[in-house]
Amino acid sequence: MAFVGAVLALVLWLFCGSYIAAEAVYPVENGANWFSRHVGSRIKSLFAGSSAFSENKRLREEVARLRMACAESARVADENRRLRGMLGLDRPGDSVPFSTNRWICAPILSRGAAVGNPCVLRLGRGSLAGVKRGAVVAVPEGLVGRIANVTPNTSELRLITDPSTRVACDVELGGDAGGDDEAQSSSLAHGILYGRGHSTVASTEASILYIVHPLRVRNVERQIVLPQRAKIITSGLGGVFPRGLTVGFLIDGAHGDETNLEQEGDVEPAVDFLSLENVFIRRED
Amino acid sequence: MSRPLTSYLWRTCSSAVKTKAVQICFTLICLVAAAAMQELLPAFVGAKTPMLAVFAVYTAFRPSRNWILVAVAAGALEDALNGNTSLCGVCFALLAATGAHFARSFEYGMPQAAVGAVAAMITAPVHEIWLSAWGALPPGCPMIVRFCASALPSAIAGAFAFAFLPAAEVFAGFDGPQSGRRQR
Known part of the structure; x- marks a missing residue:
């Protein structure tokens, strides 16, 4: 009887353990987060002195300006949708109405799970806030990753630097890019972005510096000349990531891959993953 | 009927059962706090x-029969937080707790906090080796760096745990006047 109970407990833990553990640890993590934000920020403000007041005033003005811009964007989006409808240019992905509540702000509770995997972050919003598995996560600077697991109050974010991540993307070629053939006539080149994880600076010797490996864009057409510092954005192909989110910038010119049929290049992420405090989760309506 | 069930149970249970319930709750709180600290520490x-693992080692050091259960629970919690289904954390917690249980028979001529610091300092690098052997270690960092990076904070955490937990346990009723009063 005890053996059957133990086996049942094991099976239950293997299937629901992650869910239960994340929810059990959430109050403590959230408490620590709350303490850091409320008490820590007050202590910092003591040392910041009068600059905090002027910064507060500037931020209020910035928020008011952004509200105005948001309202204007909603009007433009409405007009754009109406005109597209009149021209018959509607595509399935374009019919989503503009919403200012599409992005859910989520604080980062902890990094790296229990063993320190740098590509995993735990966020303080879950299914109760409308977060779903697979949702896209971004910040104003660019794309951050996707939600891998969701519990009622927390969610697990997998960064785009994770080696298992693939993102359909476009390389912006700009107006003055070289190349003379048909492919170059388009201002975008399609490619697939691969995450390459994190490591210390030198893998062969002891080093305490901790860096994010550059991402890599692959499968770009061979004939296209990619400019240096070209911007990489999500292409929306595949339907996983929405179109137009900034991913990063090409570090230097691309080179041919091992087959020499296509080219690839290293990409510097647009987001500084180590300094993130809040992220925005896209709500799928 | 108007009274809640918990209140009814609390009034009808014997003092020994109440003590046991408080002890189990205390252990669960310690496990959750340890898991949260493991995630939160930079x-x-x-x-x-x-x-x-440090909490499992501490439990194995003290005169308790439940150290195996605590080690299994600690390991299962770590596995669950990592999304690891290979029971790597459970096996490590059991290994560490077994080692500590046998080491408790030696006599140590140093304070309890120092024993905790040394035990945690040994546990942390072995934890890294164990994760690496099971393939549960995230790639991209030299092992020697992870040894030092985990051992030094572990020594502080171990010293703190071994110094603080005995007092907290007496307060929760594992030993001392609180426990005696309930059982009378």
Whole structure:
């Protein structure tokens, strides 16, 4: 009887353990987060002195300006949708109405799970806030990753630097890019972005510096000349990531891959993953 | 009927059962707090302080028969937080707790906090080796760096745990006047 109970407990833990553990640890993590934000920020403000007041005033003005811009964007989006409808240019992905509540702000509770995997972050919003598995996560600077697991109050974010991540993307070629053939006539080149994880600076010797490996864009057409510092954005192909989110910038010119049929290049992420405090989760309506 | 069930149970249970319930709750709170601390402590070059294993080691050091259960629970919690289904954390917690249980028969000529610091300092690098052997270690960081990065914070955490937990246990009723009063 005890053996059957133990086996049942094991099976239950293997299937629901992650869910239960994340929810059990959430109050403590959230408490620590709350303490850091409320008490820590007050202590910092003591040392910041009068600059905090002027910064507060500037931020209020910035928020008011952004509200105005948001309202204007909603009007433009409405007009754009109406005109597209009149021209018959509607595509399935374009019919989503503009919403200012599409992005859910989520604080980062902890990094790296229990063993320190740098590509995993735990966020303080879950299914109760409308977060779903697979949702896209971004910040104003660019794309951050996707939600891998969701519990009622927390969610697990997998960064785009994770080696298992693939993102359909476009390389912006700009107006003055070289190349003379048909492919170059388009201002975008399609490619697939691969995450390459994190490591210390030198893998062969002891080093305490901790860096994010550059991402890599692959499968770009061979004939296209990619400019240096070209911007990489999500292409929306595949339907996983929405179109137009900034991913990063090409570090230097691309080179041919091992087959020499296509080219690839290293990409510097647009987001500084180590300094993130809040992220925005896209709500799928 | 108007009274809640918990209140009814609390009034009808014997003192020994109440003490046991308080002890179980205390252990669960310690496990959750250790798991949260393990997640929250800054990931220095990717290494984390194995707080759950330190708690399992502490429980194995004290005169208790439940150290195996605590070790299994600590390991299961770590596995669940990592999304690891290979029971790597459970096996490590059991190994660490077994080692500590046998080591408790030696006589130590040093304070309890120092014993905790040394025990945690040994546990942390072994934890890294164990994760590496099971393939559960995230790639991209030299092992020697992770050894140092996990051992140094572990020593502080171990010393703190071994110094603080005995007093907290007496307060919760594992030993001392609180426990005696309930059982009378």
